[in-house]
Amino acid sequence: MTPATESGLALPDGFLMGASTSAHQIEGNNVSSDWWAMENRPGSFVAERSGDAADSFHRWPEDMDLLSGLGFNAYRFGVEWARVEPERGQVSRAALAHYRAMVRGALERGLTPVVTLHHFTSPRWFSELGGWTSPDAAELFAAYARTATGILGEGVRHVATINEPNMVALMHTLVRRAGRSSGDSPGGRREGAAAFDPAAAEPDAEVTRALIRAHRAASAALREAGLGLQVGWTVANQVYQAEPGAEEVAAAYARPREDVFLEAAREDDWIGVQAYTRHRIGPDGPLPAPEGAATTLTGWEIYPEALGEAVRHTAGVVGPHVPVLVTENGIATDDDGLRIRYTAAALASLTAAMRDGVDVRGYLHWSALDNYEWGSYRPRFGLISVDPHTFARTPKRSARWLGSLARAGRLPEAPAAAPAGVSSAG
Numbered sequence: 001m002t003p004a005t006e007s008g009l010a011l012p013d014g015f016l017m018g019a020s021t022s023a024h025q026i027e028g029n030n031v032s033s034d035w036w037a038m039e040n041r042p043g044s045f046v047a048e049r050s051g052d053a054a055d056s057f058h059r060w061p062e063d064m065d066l067l068s069g070l071g072f073n074a075y076r077f078g079v080e081w082a083r084v085e086p087e088r089g090q091v092s093r094a095a096l097a098h099y100r101a102m103v104r105g106a107l108e109r110g111l112t113p114v115v116t117l118h119h120f121t122s123p124r125w126f127s128e129l130g131g132w133t134s135p136d137a138a139e140l141f142a143a144y145a146r147t148a149t150g151i152l153g154e155g156v157r158h159v160a161t162i163n164e165p166n167m168v169a170l171m172h173t174l175v176r177r178a179g180r181s182s183g184d185s186p187g188g189r190r191e192g193a194a195a196f197d198p199a200a201a202e203p204d205a206e207v208t209r210a211l212i213r214a215h216r217a218a219s220a221a222l223r224e225a226g227l228g229l230q231v232g233w234t235v236a237n238q239v240y241q242a243e244p245g246a247e248e249v250a251a252a253y254a255r256p257r258e259d260v261f262l263e264a265a266r267e268d269d270w271i272g273v274q275a276y277t278r279h280r281i282g283p284d285g286p287l288p289a290p291e292g293a294a295t296t297l298t299g300w301e302i303y304p305e306a307l308g309e310a311v312r313h314t315a316g317v318v319g320p321h322v323p324v325l326v327t328e329n330g331i332a333t334d335d336d337g338l339r340i341r342y343t344a345a346a347l348a349s350l351t352a353a354m355r356d357g358v359d360v361r362g363y364l365h366w367s368a369l370d371n372y373e374w375g376s377y378r379p380r381f382g383l384i385s386v387d388p389h390t391f392a393r394t395p396k397r398s399a400r401w402l403g404s405l406a407r408a409g410r411l412p413e414a415p416a417a418a419p420a421g422v423s424s425a426g
């Protein structure tokens with residue numbers, strides 16, 4: 001039980017406080033990836049190209065300096081498979097050196113690296129083989145994980161194999177329904193100009209099985225390396241809320257879209273929770289956000305309590321022996337004051353869950369930087385803004401506020417009433 005203090009919940013020893021990014025969304029010019037090919041295909045459905053992104057491939061030292069200087073002790077970033085293995089079996093020693101330098105750089109700055117091996121983007125050659133539906137997918141991904149141990153051995157402890165496998169499986173359904181080519185890799189909650197509505201699609205069952213196989217094969221490969229790696233994966237928690245009388249409908253809805261991926265984590269060392277908002281389920285299925293509900297730049301209902309509900313649900317499914325790491329939580333908004341209010345309310349719901357015994361090991365805010373939101377730069381999630389022309393980084397007030405919590409080693413208590421502009425509880 002974590003003791004509460006008069007100024008909020010004292011953080012457990014070793015609690016990770018920081019921010020998250022992904023390779024394709026911030027590095028720039030990920031030219032060997034399937035997403036790059038999709039973005040630049042004539043007539044592409046992707047509204048905006050990633051291009052240079054935030055140029056973090058070159059500016060990662062500056063990113064880490066800022067995060068460390070703000071007071072954070074952890075940084076989640078991605079290793080890009082398409083850079084490490086741009087052609088099947090052809091490993092780039094330069095890419096390995098690049099990511100080893102990033103791991104060392106994080107550790108030198110007092111940032112615990114949390115590394116994601118696959119965050120929606122795949123090498124073009126892998127997608128052209130059929131991606132996760134390829135009969136060799138699990139072995140090819142495990143081989144990449146084995147190669148990546150040459151990076152992780154620099155001092156990484158927390159490694160996520162696949163980011164949001166449930167979103168990947170859902171997007172495969174969407175891509176198939178849209179009759180797009182097999183080379184069109186799915187990714188992200190948004191695809192092209194259209195926001196992705198998880199409620200509108202059923203995960204591709206074959207891809208679900210393939211992703212779980214790949215996760216298990218990669219996990220075995222990572223453990224065989226004997227580096228003491230703590231292996232998990234990060235699941236998009238949709239916080240399906242049953243309206244009265246719809247409990248069975250909601251449970252049936254959650255199962256293929258989330259719980260099957262949480263169950264696959266029961267033998268893992270940790271589970272990544274990624275929660276932003278909720279999805280209400282009525283007797284006939286998904287319901288729209290409540291009339292007049294405030295929404296974000298991604299069109300999601302502003303519902304910060306989703307975080308506490310997500311960690312409680314996740315702990316209930318994976319069991320008490322698999323600790324929770326919040327690897328994504330945040331809000332797409334140009335109103336940084338709202339970002340602070342939303343995050344304070346989200347952290348308060350997390351505090352309550354921790355005080356009720358959920359074993360939470362860290363909170364990594366999405367995102368460190370304003371970045372490429374899978375087809376658009378418009379939804380800004382960053383604690384730090386990035387000038388699209390000069391790539392100049394400017395920490396927002398929210399970055400300094402969240403960093404001050406990290407420095408103080410505390411999480412805010414539940415607000416007496418939800419701050420203005422943020423949904424009330426329930």
Ligand code: GCO
Binds near residue numbers: 164167188190236381
């Ligand atoms: C995802 C990813 C991130 C997103 C974030 C906001 O869920 O799509 O993990 O890449 O940018 O969740 O949508």
